[in-house]
Amino acid sequence: MHRRPPTPARFVEGRTIEAVPEDERRGRPRDLFALWFAANISPLTLVSGTLAPVVFGLGLRPGLAAVLLGNLAGGFLMALHAAQGPRLGVPQLIQSRGQFGSHGALLVTVLVVFMYAGWFASNLVVAGQALHRVVPALSVPAWLVVCAVAGLVVATVGYDLIHRVGRWATVLALLLLALCAVRVLTTPDVLQRAAAQDDCTLAGFVGMAATGVLLQIAYAPYVSDYTRYMPSDAAGRRATLWCTYWGCVLGSALPMLLGVVMGLAVADDTISGLAAVLGPAPSAVVLFGFAAVVVHINSMNLYGTALCLVTAVQTFRHRWLPGRAARALLIAAPLAVSLTMALAFQDTFLASYTDFLSVLQYVLIPWTAINLVDFYLVRRGAYDVASFFAPAGGIYGRYQASALLVYAASFALQVPFMHTSAYTGPVARALGGTDLAWAVGLVSATIGYGVVAQLRARRGPCPEAVKAPQETRRSHH
Template sequence: MKHPVSGAGHAGSGAPHPAADTTGTGPHAGSGGPAHHLVEGRTIDAVPETERHGRPRDLFAVWFAANISPLTIVSGTIAPLVFGLGLWPAIAAVTLGNLLGGFLMALHAAQGPRLGVPQMIQSRGQFGSHGSLLVTLVVVFMYAGWFASNLVIAGQALNRSVPAVDTSGWLVLCALAGLVVAVVGYRLIHRVGRWATVVTLALLALCAVRVFLTPGVLARATDATGFTLSGFVGMTAIGILLQITYAPYVSDYTRYMPAHAASRRSTLWFTYWGSVLGSVLPMFLGIVMGIAVADDAIAGLDTVLGGTLSAVVLCSFAVIVVHVNSMNLYGTSLCLVTAAQTFRHSWLPGRLTRTALIAGPLALGLTLALAFQDTFLASYTDFLAILQYVLIPWTAINLVDYYLIRRGHYHVPSFFAPGGGVYGRVNGPAVLVYAVSFALEVPFMHTSAYTGPVASALDGIDLSWAVGLAVPTVAYWLIARRRTAPDLLPTTAPALPQEGS
């Protein structure tokens, strides 16, 4: 399909919002601004070409470090402990799920260099300015859930190493440490990610060697042969989901990358392999731990490593969690700014407002961590299932629209315009497809609180993820392709607001 707009005024390469400061020195100065701006100034405004910087290969470290965490090890234990899988079926399910989900996630990453805006701002191009609001708020609660999950693991690990401070105390300290990194912003998150990659890879290798050298561990792991189709499908779905949950914010960390095509391709593949390898390797260790060592992966590592080595490893894991949670808080602030800017189009906050917006989600995540630390594994499994139901239809619509319908051509200033600009307040077809897709998932759902009739008939196999991916992919493509090109991207853009407060 040909697109009527291809000039500089409509290119999706990062045209700045009129209210944005593009000099790098004003209140909205981005990470490309002068060095004396320690704290990032940009929020959701488009990053102009003059501030683009960085190398796509740096993204490997960001996503590798974000995934190699104790929470990912715990996610691997779900295969034997919840789904009853033996070693090789569990490894196969984890690998398949992460390979599939990682590619969908990385397709979102490639949108960042092209458009220069955060992911949930770009979602206005599919759903409209108001239509995208629901998913944006869902993502805020997703961040809170991930933040809480990571805090629980970090708190438990630190309590085992330094029992003088109880788990709740460590939860608070880790939460505040993540806040500091998130407030400084994009540059520090990338820098911490590079260092964390080296640390985490070394720790993972050390843990794997000690676990596998422990007498009887490998024998018990390889002797486990449990398999059910429902368990295999369920664990594959978790692998897919662990990757797709990054989709609502993966381009937040690529929007400063140069916009040329080679950069976009490299962005996709470095993100893909960083995220996939960072997930499957610790999940493999978690599978072995769940089968052969202990129901509690952190307690099992403490037992196997022993003494000073255990204290060093568990404390280091807590530092890694601080990096991951800083990403969660950073993304939360962008989502909240996106939600607020829906109703106040000329408003683009600076550093102090972005910092203040983090406080509420931080308190919510900390409250969830304190409340569910004693029933973590069951709560975490249901949390993953709920995210699957709401995020997969969104990611399908977003990717179809970006790659098959508009092919990356968006009018970026309209993302910030009153009434949604050329995309309007609500894109009825997209919202309808999303709502119908979610409704069709319901009979296929399987959680501890509810099992749909189809899942019951299939002996607990949860295929809602497949429904949530296939239905909106086909339905949205069929509907959107019938619309004329001018309907998709008009040549005349509406007037944009003047700079406000």
């Protein structure tokens, strides 16, 4: 059935994971800058910057350098996924079926669902604690519920509202960050305490740089979710990549740099320290504003979770696509899980958050390497979109054993290099706690999948052909 472009009467998104045809493509690449910039400027990103002095023992200059290096490098890997959306018109993890097979891609899909829950819970904790400082009459758990429900509303409406909220949230976030930066940088005591510390260890520098890389790559499993409605022309794909890159890098690096300063000046209670520097009235405005930005961020997390759950179910029931009511239920269920996690870990947040980041990098980096090598170097964007939705995986099959083997091997190779509060591998211990697992995972997966692709090519040409995104599923209103 032919689908008309959205109108105000059909504001709630009707599509879920099916390919977006050309006549429904819309949006401008610069909208992606706003989306990703606003998705990063939040209290959680500010707290992430404090990890440099509080967790990794870095002084001012090493901490700032590690933050910049990690975000600039990781942002490029993240943004490379952005061009996949306009090219194929499908969500990111649907495209991953081209590497792992329809059933094999479930491994990453399930992992990403847990990732979303962790990000949602982390954002809720920081926002809830910040708002409680402004309005102590409402408890932290009560604020967690308020922020969670607001994110649920935006995510249920879907793609267009998320982009609209992102544009307004960018303006708000810029004003808030500017206010914070001016007050912090013009407070002599704060800068004096921060500048007096210049400690640096190799383990700390690598750990903080890896945190910056991970904060960018963590978006990789759903970058295409927000570019799949973009026009598919080549110039648009390039603009999509760079707008995504600079939006995400600047949105993450700027508050993290401020977080480094605050972490050095006020130790681990960054929100209290920021409130003290700003003063009562400005701090109330800033913390409420940041909470509004968190609503935008968590709506993206919930929206992505719904797409993952639809992908998982549709793997076994290939003719099923949920309506708006069913999608709302799919969003509400993980929200309840994330809210429960937030309530459980609110008192031990910093330690739990650090370990969460470590585990994420171990499981996501091998996947992103395989996905990018396959898209840019092996198939060069040439996929049979219809096969993504075929009952048995079409030409990609249910499982791609070679990709799964490379993923498993890359993960195993990381184990000796891992460093968390629960486990430290022998190599990491010998290196004084330096965690190089992320680099090992990236290199081993890139080389391993490249070799596998070469061996596969010698057996004959790939059967895939370039096919423009088209209506591969039944229409769903």
